[in-house]
């Protein structure tokens with residue numbers, strides 16, 4: 001795995017679960033980390049953990065559902081570190097567990113605001129900054145559908161100027177009974193990822209998504225607690241017979257952002273213990 005020395009990684013929702021473990025992994029690989037998180041005490045705890053392992057990190061309070069806050073957080077990142085290399089749009093909520101008819105307009109709007117709005121505003125702020133760091137001489141031609149920019153020799157072969165990974169879910173590629181708003185939000189994340197990847201491929205910004213199956217984290221612990229026997233039922237769904245570990249998701253994210261990945265963009269990588277093979 002390549003080193004991320006001198007690279008700045010902005011990670012939303014890094015106060016817990018997958019985001020925290022990803023932040024620790026990037027820091028271990030040499031990146032300086034911005035923990036952009038709505039929960040201040042958890043966010044600061046991640047910063048402390050990074051510092052304890054000898055890394056560099058700052059906390060920025062940020063509600064990803066608010067475009068102004070995420071814009072300001074990216075600006076603050078640049079004020080402190082001078083640039084932005086990596087954006088990980090991970091913050092998300094699971095929402096209410098219940099059938100479609102039990103989900104309210106408020107349930108739907110809240111999950112869309114955080115899970116989709118957070119990725120949309122996050123990418124806007126990150127890409128806006130990354131474009132200012134673009135190497136001179138790269139093409140800015142139209143990238144509309146059918147005009148396959150990836151065929152150009154301009155974006156190929158260059159280390160990426162910017163790398164973005166959005167955290168979707170297996171619920172973003174298949175239905176999730178009792179979680180319609182969540183599943184809709186995670187499908188939307190993949191649509192945003194693919195579209196942005198095509199629009200900015202010539203600007204040498206690589207944008208991918210990861211789609212984890214159940215992964216040990218506070219979010220999944222909450223889901224497990226909704227009904228007796230739930231954990232076993234969830235486990236049985238996964239061909240490997242277990243939940244994922246946040247480290248397994250983090251390693252995929254690191255690879256997508258590394259120089260070893262020179263040709264993968266616009267993908268939604270399933271980290272699912274074999275689930276979608278069936």
Ligand SMILES: NC(=O)c1ccc[n+]([C@@H]2O[C@H](COP(=O)([O-])OP(=O)(O)OC[C@H]3O[C@@H](n4cnc5c(N)ncnc54)[C@H](O)[C@@H]3O)[C@@H](O)[C@H]2O)c1
Nearest residue numbers: 013015016017018038063064091092169214215217218219
């Ligand atoms: N754990 C899983 O099984 C699993 C599976 C697939 C996808 N995911 C996705 O992975 C991501 C991380 O989930 P996790 O399991 O680590 O959950 P988690 O609850 O442990 O962590 C989510 C973090 O996001 C933060 N957050 C929530 N709303 C926010 C907001 N408006 N602004 C800023 N931060 C906010 C929370 O404070 C928390 O620190 C989510 O997008 C989730 O949907 C998780």
